[in-house]
Amino acid sequence: MEKSYQEKKPRLLCLHGFRTSGEILKKQVSKWPDSVMGKLDLVFLDGPFPAQGKSDVEGFFPPPYYEWFQFISEVNEYRNVDECLAYVEDFMLKQGPFDCLMGFSQGAILSTALTSLQSKGLALTKVPKVKCLIIIGGGKFRSSDLCEKVYSSPIECPSLHLIGDADFLKPRGELLLESFMDPIVIRHSKGHVVPKLDDESLVTVLDFVERIQKILSRNAPATTEENEAHSE
Numbered sequence: 001m002e003k004s005y006q007e008k009k010p011r012l013l014c015l016h017g018f019r020t021s022g023e024i025l026k027k028q029v030s031k032w033p034d035s036v037m038g039k040l041d042l043v044f045l046d047g048p049f050p051a052q053g054k055s056d057v058e059g060f061f062p063p064p065y066y067e068w069f070q071f072i073s074e075v076n077e078y079r080n081v082d083e084c085l086a087y088v089e090d091f092m093l094k095q096g097p098f099d100c101l102m103g104f105s106q107g108a109i110l111s112t113a114l115t116s117l118q119s120k121g122l123a124l125t126k127v128p129k130v131k132c133l134i135i136i137g138g139g140k141f142r143s144s145d146l147c148e149k150v151y152s153s154p155i156e157c158p159s160l161h162l163i164g165d166a167d168f169l170k171p172r173g174e175l176l177l178e179s180f181m182d183p184i185v186i187r188h189s190k191g192h193v194v195p196k197l198d199d200e201s202l203v204t205v206l207d208f209v210e211r212i213q214k215i216l217s218r219n220a221p222a223t224t225e226e227n228e229a230h231s232e
Contacts, residue, residue: 011041015107019055028194048087100132108138133159139172166191
């Protein structure tokens, strides 16, 4: 059984940051070592809406740029969130199944919302349960209505959070931890980025991946060989 869970690659749907793209997140995550990347099956999705303004990554990464939803600060209101939830679920139906979600920045906020709302029967109702989360530079929604929906009860899904000391989203990322039952946290000295993994954080990530593999192994149907072994 140990051999089978080590060979199982968790399949993660990866959601990019605000006004970037799936291809950009793929490049950002590629700095992680092969010892991590080789254990994961990562699928990168573009947001449903073309960027409606300037991207902070212009000059660093080429366009096109996308966003998942919009925040109207004047009225403290998010727009197109329901459309975004339906868009992600449609992709998961057509390209899944997926085991986990990984998100950076706006994609991290969305990943948390999808998982929490799924547990309440309010999103992702047509796809398998999200079994783990990797949250990079994430945070809480700012709208009270959305906060009530998403964070009203503890999120039990296993989660790994990467939080930068110089990240402008750090305060909201720290608040987000309070919404999870048992979050695992990696802290780094950088800002709002996908960080490189030092020796200590690498061990934490690999331990988390092994935890996911064990969960998937327990949930997986027995193979023909295993059934034959048990019948002998």
